[in-house]
Amino acid sequence: LTGILSFSQSEKLIDATSNNVLFRKEMRGGIIVHNRGFGLKFQKGRNINAFKKQFFEIEAVTMQAIKQIKVVNTYFYNAKPYYYGKLNNLYIFRGGLGIEKLLNSKPYWGGVELLYNYSCGASIGIAVPIYLYIIHFSPYSYDYTIEAERYDPEIHFQDIIYGRGQIFKGIGEIGVHPGLYGKAGLNFEFGAYNTKISSLEIGAILDVYPAGIALMAFESKSYAFLTLFFSLSFGKKYN
Numbered sequence: 575l576t577g578i579l580s581f582s583q584s585e586k587l588i589d590a591t592s593n594n595v596l597f598r599k600e601m602r603g604g605i606i607v608h609n610r611g612f613g614l615k616f617q618k619g620r621n622i623n624a625f626k627k628q629f630f631e632i633e634a635v636t637m638q639a640i641k642q643i644k645v646v647n648t649y650f651y652n653a654k655p656y657y658y659g660k661l662n663n664l665y666i667f668r669g670g671l672g673i674e675k676l677l678n679s680k681p682y683w684g685g686v687e688l689l690y691n692y693s694c695g696a697s698i699g700i701a702v703p704i705y706l707y708i709i710h711f712s713p714y715s716y717d718y719t720i721e722a723e724r725y726d727p728e729i730h731f732q733d734i735i736y737g738r739g740q741i742f743k744g745i746g747e748i749g750v751h752p753g754l755y756g757k758a759g760l761n762f763e764f765g766a767y768n769t770k771i772s773s774l775e776i777g778a779i780l781d782v783y784p785a786g787i788a789l790m791a792f793e794s795k796s797y798a799f800l801t802l803f804f805s806l807s808f809g810k811k812y813n
Contacts, residue, residue, distance in 0.1 A: 596624055602771050602809025608779070608801040611636035613666075615805060619674070627674040631693060637664040637781075637799055639789040647735055654707070654737025659791045661725060662701040663741070666781060666799075668755050670695015680763070687763040692756075697781045699751035701788075705739030706730065727791035753783035759803075771809040778802050 603616045613635025619627050642660050647653040672693025680687040704725045711718045711734075722739040723730070724747070759777020779801050786795030 596621060597769070597811035598813050600627075600771060600809060600811040602773070602807040604773075604805050604807030606633065606635055606803055606805040608635065608803035610638045610640070610799070610801050615807070617807070617809075625676045627689075629672050629674060629691075629693070631668070631670060631672060631695075633666075633668040635666050635668075637666050637699075637801075639664075641790055641793075645732070647732065647737065649733070650709070650736060656706055656735065656738035657704075658732060658735070659727060660704050661727075661788050661791055662703055662749070664787060664789060665700045665702070667698045667700065668695060668781075670755065670757075672757070674761065680768075685764070689761040689763065690759070691761055691775075691777075692758045694754065694756045697753040697755035697783070699753060699781070699783055699787050701749040701751065702742065703744035703747050703749075705743035707736040707739055709734045709736050725791075749787075751783045751785055751787050753781060755779060755781045769811050771807065771811060773807045774804065775807065776802075776804045 599618075599620050601618045603614070606613045606615050613633060615631060615633045617629050617631040619629030621627050639657075639660060642657040644655045645658045646655045670693050672691055674689050674691035676687070676689050678686075678688040705722050706725050707720050708723045708730055709718050709720055720736050722743060724744060757777060757779045759775050761773055761775045763771060763773040781799040781801075783797055786797045788795050
């Protein structure tokens with residue numbers, strides 16, 4: 575009977591025995607979606623004991639302005655949509671250390687394992703200036719030219735904006751803003767195989783920049799960005 579059961583559940587039964595083994599290391603990567611953008615993440619950790627894990631993480635995400643609204647100049651054919659009043663595109667890079675603790679382990683046949691985690695570290699904000707195509711009318715005729723210029727809210731009004739410029743046009747004029755971040759979340763690991771990681775995480779992240787970052791015209795700088803997120807990750811556990 576033992577032989578028959580082992581054959582009928584072959585791969586799953588072999589992997590299920592791994593639940594009795596404490597894997598010392600793990601590695602995972604995935605995507606992040608938050609209420610102001612999206613990005614990628616990578617995490618590598620090691621188990622301190624059966625209930626506690628220490629990990630290193632790096633993340634790269636976009637950060638939108640809360641009040642940005644996409645508009646288009648309807649007076650010109652094939653005009654490109656753009657965000658009126660937006661000064662910079664913001665990209666955030668994070669790197670830090672964290673702790674994850676087990677709340678509820680999965681049974682040997684599979685299921686969901688519940689963990690909570692918290693982490694903190696360095697947060698670097700990269701602000702890339704917005705370039706728009708600006709219409710220049712000839713004073714002597716109905717002719718006009720269109721040129722890419724860095725957006726200046728004092729002189730670039732809606733009626734002369736043709737549309738968005740190239741995304742990385744202002745890459746040589748980027749602003750680098752060092753800061754800190756803190757994160758807390760709940761992690762749901764699911765799946766039948768203990769050596770493989772499939773997880774869904776939800777939580778909140780706070781990025782703080784002492785010098786502030788200007789995203790929209792005629793608004794004060796933003797010194798903190800609080801976002802809610804969920805992420806989907808895949809990886810492996812190993813010794």
